[in-house]
Amino acid sequence: MTSLLQGVHHITLCPGGAQQDIDFFTEVLGQRLIKQTVLMDGSIPIYHFYYGNADADVGSIATCFPYSRKAGRAGSGQLSCTSYTVPNGAATFWRDHFDRHHAEHSGVQERFGTKYLRARHPAGLLVEVIEESGDGRNAWTTKEITKDVGTRGFFGAVLSVRDAREQESFFVDALGFRKVGVDGPYHRFEVPGTGPGRVVDLHVEPERTPGSWGFGAGTAHHIAFNVETDEALMAQKAVYEELGFTDASEIKDRFYFHSMYVRSPGGILVECTANVPGGFYQDEAPEALGTTLLLPPWYEEQRQAIVAQLEPITVPEENRLGPGAASAPRPVAAPAQEPKIPVSRYKATFDKDKQIT
Ligand SMILES: [Fe+2]
Numbered sequence: 001m002t003s004l005l006q007g008v009h010h011i012t013l014c015p016g017g018a019q020q021d022i023d024f025f026t027e028v029l030g031q032r033l034i035k036q037t038v039l040m041d042g043s044i045p046i047y048h049f050y051y052g053n054a055d056a057d058v059g060s061i062a063t064c065f066p067y068s069r070k071a072g073r074a075g076s077g078q079l080s081c082t083s084y085t086v087p088n089g090a091a092t093f094w095r096d097h098f099d100r101h102h103a104e105h106s107g108v109q110e111r112f113g114t115k116y117l118r119a120r121h122p123a124g125l126l127v128e129v130i131e132e133s134g135d136g137r138n139a140w141t142t143k144e145i146t147k148d149v150g151t152r153g154f155f156g157a158v159l160s161v162r163d164a165r166e167q168e169s170f171f172v173d174a175l176g177f178r179k180v181g182v183d184g185p186y187h188r189f190e191v192p193g194t195g196p197g198r199v200v201d202l203h204v205e206p207e208r209t210p211g212s213w214g215f216g217a218g219t220a221h222h223i224a225f226n227v228e229t230d231e232a233l234m235a236q237k238a239v240y241e242e243l244g245f246t247d248a249s250e251i252k253d254r255f256y257f258h259s260m261y262v263r264s265p266g267g268i269l270v271e272c273t274a275n276v277p278g279g280f281y282q283d284e285a286p287e288a289l290g291t292t293l294l295l296p297p298w299y300e301e302q303r304q305a306i307v308a309q310l311e312p313i314t315v316p317e318e319n320r321l322g323p324g325a326a327s328a329p330r331p332v333a334a335p336a337q338e339p340k341i342p343v344s345r346y347k348a349t350f351d352k353d354k355q356i357t
Contacts, residue, residue, distance in 0.1 A: 003176025004236050007197040008154045009226035009257070009273045010050070010061035011082050015123040016217040018047050018066040018311040024121050025051045025062065026316045028101045029084075030145035032056070033290035033319050034280055038306060039065055040254060040296065043348035045306040046215075047313075053153050054138035056280045056289060058226050059197035060153030065215060066311070072216020074124060076208040077267020079220035081118060081126040081158035084151035085135045085196055091115045093149040094129045100144075111201075112183045124218035130155045135196045142318055156199030157223050158186075159268050160211075164204045167266035171200065174243050175225065175270075191225070202266070210267060222261065222269035230341045233260050233274040253343040255296040256280055276339070291315055298347055305350040 015021040025031045031051035039046040046065050053060040062082055074080070086094065091108045098105040098119045106118040106128075118128040129151060139150025161167045164187050171177040177189040177200065185205065191198040200223075211219055227233055233251055240248040240262050249261040257273040264270045276282070283294055293310075295303055 003191055003193075004227045004232045004239070005175055005177075005191045005225045005272070006193070006228065007059050007191050007195065007226060008156055009058050009224040009271075010063050011079065011154070011157055011223050012063045012065070012221045012271075013082065013121075013125050014065050014067040014072055014215050014217055014219050014221055015121060015125060016066060016068045016071075017123075018049075018068075019313050020122050021049065021064050021066050022313060022315070024103075025049075025064070026319065027142065027144075028098070028103055028119075029127060030140060030142050030150050031062065032140035033315060034061070035256070035284075035290055036293045036313075036315075037255075038293075038295060038299065038310075040252075040299075041346050043350060044069075045309045045350055047310055050280070050290070052140075052280075053151065054140045057137055057153055058275065058279070060137065060151075065221065067215045067217045068311075070216050072214070072219030073209075073212040074219055075211025076160045076162045076205050077213070078160055078211040079157050079223050079268055080160040080203060081128050082220070083116070083128050083130055083155040083157055083199070083201075085132040085153065085155045086129040086151055087135075087148060088131045088133045090149040091117050091129065091131055094119075097144065111186055112181060112188060125220065126158075128158075132196070137196065152196065154197040156197060156201065158201045158203050159223070159266065160203050160205050160208060161266035161268075162204075162206050162208060162210070163266075164202050167202055167264060167268075170245075170264045170266070170270075171202075174240055174245065213263075213267065213269070222271050224259070224271035224273050227272050227274050230258055230274045230339060233258060233272055234341060236260065236272050250344050251341060253339065253345045256282070258339065258341075258343055287320065290319055296345075298345055299350075302350045309350075 034052045034056040035050035037048045049064045104120040116130040135152040137152040181188045187202040189200045252259045
């Protein structure tokens, strides 16, 4: 089949503490905090941080729900590692850099003939940097991470499954991936087309205990793939239903994009997204991305109750786009338009005095 997908859109993780997460993603991984907002499901205020490259490109965005209220259980049936590309020859920089920050790491490894290094977030999540030439996306730079070694955006992700067969059919038949190879326990799939951020490696771990599925610190929650339009999102939902995946969700309004979710056979939650006009630039000036807490308009009247329950955080000063930034700011996008398809919005009531257990 032809694929409606264009590649990875974002990957969503549950770290623990909010400040701990910001410090790891910005200082250790060298990501730009491009958006501070909140989880749009449920009635407990939880931050939602978005981290990306210098241009906040789709396909570079790790999103995090700091979920210190409950621990998750890492295991199979989960996204097990988030993969970024770095320039050829950068692996040794990252080994030394992780050492400097006392981040546990794997040392330089190789799979499918490519060097990579895997490191552990303080909450237990795994991230990796993979050497790849020809990725022209703009790395965000920091005092320690220069453009010649910085992460460009996603290479893709590693998903842990106990058995590859049903997950493979899902990726090929429902999402239009093609299988491109096997290296030991890793089965590699790509979205057809060109450009970075199209790879998923199924890591077959038959003996690994299944991990938790809900929100929980130390676990990934889902992976999202980009489609071009709302109509393509509806078409993808129809593909799922035709194949018997009738648990595909309604189309949800996530303000920066529209989303539709389905639980894949290996256990991993898979989202497809369609961008809305303006995307991450619709409510913030390009140079100010990520510097203040933004709420979707339908939550704004409850700002006080929401903020009262959030951990105070400090955004790194170097998050502001300065004269030395890697990329010129993009123009502010056109005003958002009303969606052309029915989208759902969850509208919770937040109680600032509610005891969270
Ligand atoms: Fe998502």
